[in-house]
Amino acid sequence: MAVLVGLAACLVGPAPAAQAAVPASPAVTYTNPIAEKRADPHIFKHTDGYYYFTATVPEYDRIVLRRATTIQGLSAAQEVTIWTKHSSGVMGAHIWAPEIHFIDGKWYVYFAAGATNDVWAIRMYVLEGTGANPLTATWTEKGQIKTQWESFSLDATTFVVNGVRYLSWAQRDPSVNNNTDIYLAKMANPWTITGTPVMLSRPTYSWETVGYKVNEGPAVIQHGGKVFMSYSASATDSNYCLGLLSAPASADLLNAANWTKSSTPVFTSNASTSQYGPGHNSFTVSEDGKSDILVYHDRSYKDISGDPLNDPNRRTRVQKLYWKADGTPDFGIPVADGVTPQRFSSYNFADRFIRHWEYRARIEADVSPLADSQFRVVTGLTGSGTVSLESTNFPGYYLRHKNFEVWLEKNDGTTQFAGDASFHKRAGLSDSAGISYESYNNAGRYIRHYNYLLQLQTPSTATDRADATFYAQ
Numbered sequence: 001m002a003v004l005v006g007l008a009a010c011l012v013g014p015a016p017a018a019q020a021a022v023p024a025s026p027a028v029t030y031t032n033p034i035a036e037k038r039a040d041p042h043i044f045k046h047t048d049g050y051y052y053f054t055a056t057v058p059e060y061d062r063i064v065l066r067r068a069t070t071i072q073g074l075s076a077a078q079e080v081t082i083w084t085k086h087s088s089g090v091m092g093a094h095i096w097a098p099e100i101h102f103i104d105g106k107w108y109v110y111f112a113a114g115a116t117n118d119v120w121a122i123r124m125y126v127l128e129g130t131g132a133n134p135l136t137a138t139w140t141e142k143g144q145i146k147t148q149w150e151s152f153s154l155d156a157t158t159f160v161v162n163g164v165r166y167l168s169w170a171q172r173d174p175s176v177n178n179n180t181d182i183y184l185a186k187m188a189n190p191w192t193i194t195g196t197p198v199m200l201s202r203p204t205y206s207w208e209t210v211g212y213k214v215n216e217g218p219a220v221i222q223h224g225g226k227v228f229m230s231y232s233a234s235a236t237d238s239n240y241c242l243g244l245l246s247a248p249a250s251a252d253l254l255n256a257a258n259w260t261k262s263s264t265p266v267f268t269s270n271a272s273t274s275q276y277g278p279g280h281n282s283f284t285v286s287e288d289g290k291s292d293i294l295v296y297h298d299r300s301y302k303d304i305s306g307d308p309l310n311d312p313n314r315r316t317r318v319q320k321l322y323w324k325a326d327g328t329p330d331f332g333i334p335v336a337d338g339v340t341p342q343r344f345s346s347y348n349f350a351d352r353f354i355r356h357w358e359y360r361a362r363i364e365a366d367v368s369p370l371a372d373s374q375f376r377v378v379t380g381l382t383g384s385g386t387v388s389l390e391s392t393n394f395p396g397y398y399l400r401h402k403n404f405e406v407w408l409e410k411n412d413g414t415t416q417f418a419g420d421a422s423f424h425k426r427a428g429l430s431d432s433a434g435i436s437y438e439s440y441n442n443a444g445r446y447i448r449h450y451n452y453l454l455q456l457q458t459p460s461t462a463t464d465r466a467d468a469t470f471y472a473q
Contacts, residue, residue, distance in 0.1 A: 021350065022433050027342040027472035028286040028293075029377075032317045032335070034075050035066075039297045039314035040097040040155075040217070040280040043071065047102075051284065052134060053077070054098045054109065055297075058312030061085045063098045063111060063127070065135050070287055071318055080135045083127055085113065090144075091125060092116035097155050097217070097280065100134060101190075103165075107134040108190045110145075112154035124156045124169060126191040142191040147183070149174055155280075158187065159220040161227055161249055167193050168200070168229065170216035178203055178213035182231050182245070184254060198254045200245055203233060207265050208243065211235025215243070217280040221292060224327035225249050232279035233265065237308045238299075240277035242267035242331065267294075267331040269302070272393055275334035276302045277314075283321070292321040298334055322473075325351070325366055332370040333393060341374035341392045346449060347430050347469035354399075354454065354470065356391065356408040361399055361454035375399065377425075381411065381418035386440050388421050399447075399454075401439060406447055406454035423447070429465035436468050 035041070038055035045051050053066045053074045062084045066077040086092040094114035101108045107129030115121045124145040131137035145167070147153055153171035160166070165187045170180040182201040188194040203213040217232040229245040244262040251258040269276045281296035297314040304311045319340045322330045335341055344354040352363040355373040367373040371393035380386025381398070391397040397410050400421035411417055419441035428434025429446070437447040445456045448468035459465045 022431070023345060023471050023473045025291045025473060026288075028288070028291045028320055029340045029342065030072050030318050031075075031339050032319070032337050033315035034071065034318055035316040037312050037314070038316045041295050041297055041316040042097075042099040042282045043074070043284040043293075043295045043318075044100050044102070045284050048132070052100050053316075054100050055316055056096050056098070056314075058314075060094050060096065062095060063109060065100065067133070067135060071284070071293065082109070082129070082135065082137070082139055086116070088116045090115045090121075090123070091141075093119040094122060096122070099157055099282070101158055103158070103190045106130055106190075107137055108142075108158075109134075109139075110156040110158065112156075120152070122152050122154050123150075124153050126156075128190070145169075145191060145193065147171060147185075147193065148197055152180065154180070155217045157218050157220065157282075158190070161222065161253060165190075166253065168218040168220065170214075170218070170231075173199075176202075178209075180214055180216050182215045182218050182229070186254070195254070198256050200229070200256055200259050201231060201243070201261055205233075205243075205263065207239075207241060207268075208233035210239035211237065219282045221283040221321075221329070222249060223292075223323060223329070226327065227253065228329055229259075230266070230281055230331075232281070235308065236277065236279075237304050238269045238276040238302045240279040240298075241265040241269070242279055242281060242296075244329070246328070266329070267296070267334065269298075270333045270393075271302070272395060273334060273336040274300055275317075275336070276300070277308075278317075278334040284318075286320075292323075292329075293318050294321040294331060296334070300337065322370060330370045332374065335374070335392055336376070336395050339376055339378065341376045343373050343473045344375070344435070344470040345473055346467075347428065347434055347471065348466040349449075352449075352452070353473075356394075356399075359408045361406040361408060362452050363449045363454070364452065369393070380422035380440065382422040382440055385424070386422040387425050387437075388423070389437075401442070401445075401447075401456040404445070404456045406456060428469040428471075429459060430462070430469040434469040434471050436465075436470070 040056040050067045068074045068077040091113040096112040098111040109127040126142040129137035151172045156169040183197045185193040185197040203215045244266045247259045278298040346352045351365040353373040374392035375389040389399040398421040422440035423437040426436045429436045439445045446468040
């Protein structure tokens with residue numbers, strides 16, 4: 001394409017380069033993990049400008065809250081215990097999976113709990129908080145959420161579609177030989193369901209039934225006129241993963257036939273990034289409100305000694321959730337610890353992103369897998385003042401130039417590699433809102449695309465500068 005544009009310019013004189021719109025969802029980055037020893041995380045962004053964070057603590061004995069004006073700030077935020085398990089009877093054991101919501105001017109925390117005389121008599125309960133700040137609010141117990149059966153039930157979440165409030169949760173059907181299914185019902189008030197619940201998903205696929213037959217932890221996000229419900233499946237070890245249900249927002253959500261279930265998991269363990277058992281997620285939004293953020297827990301190791309429930313090292317993590325051209329979410333892979341990656345779209349081909357394919361760098365649309373187009377921007381291998389672009393799915397591999405072509409290669413530790421893989425981050429040559437990358441050891445040469453392949457060249461025309469400008473997403 002660059003050849004054709006250049007030829008046209010020679011024939012009719014200089015023409016302005018085509019310009020892509022600045023992305024509606026610019027890059028956001030965070031540093032993982034957000035919180036050690038915090039599982040089943042839920043982060044809620046309130047209208048007061050604060051993020052509120054709650055999660056399961058490994059002692060399973062209390063409900064904690066943190067707040068901060070940024071997601072990253074939750075890492076160091078003071079943690080407050082707002083409720084402690086009962087000393088006897090119901091709500092006396094296995095305090096699990098709290099979620100915090102703000103409904104009709106009050107705070108509500110949904111959680112699961114067992115009883116002191118039967119720790120596996122897990123049921124769902126609700127707390128109501130009065131006060132602007134839930135960390136200092138007055139909390140009262142609204143009691144158990146009653147469902148169609150008195151059976152193992154947990155992981156309640158609530159959401160609104162087209163003005164109707166719903167509750168979704170996981171529960172065991174006493175007549176079926178499995179652990180939990182996903183259910184949905186309308187709500188009469190924040191602690192009461194109404195009508196007949198509908199079962200949306202039952203664990204039947206092989207990836208949903210490893211160790212235990214489990215569908216649990218529903219979480220809802222809406223996008224492009226559709227409702228997406230992620231859920232967790234299998235045992236809580238490295239086999240834990242996310243599945244996905246979807247339905248048109250205009251459909252009757254209480255008709256199970258209107259929901260489509262993915263036949264494969266959408267988020268799984270990844271040995272390359274050392275992330276195992278990702279699951280029990282929630283969704284929030286970035287500080288600027290322009291990006292959807294996936295919140296989840298996992299472990300940094302695969303092998304667990306004993307019961308996974310006794311292993312305290314599930315950590316809260318976050319990463320940006322991307323959307324495919326067809327409007328469906330792309331979860332990608334659980335990224336490595338440290339700074340989260342970004343994607344880089346072309347200034348003049350808005351739907352094309354930098355990616356590696358068979359280790360050659362190029363720009364391409366509809367990249368699959370997503371991680372081929374995600375790069376961590378880290379301190380340059382030559383030191384501060386430069387940056388290097390590290391592959392997300394091949395940690396330790398970096399974009400580097402070789403014979404003025406850009407390739408993805410493993411860092412061999414040499415001075416030559418460090419120089420070839422280090423760049424000066426500049427304001428975009430065609431748009432200062434974008435980014436251009438100037439070579440560290442070939443001053444004046446920039447990464448640009450030419451015939452969709454990334455090259456290292458000296459830009460001299462408007463087209464060259466456009467080809468060397470990218471937007472971080």
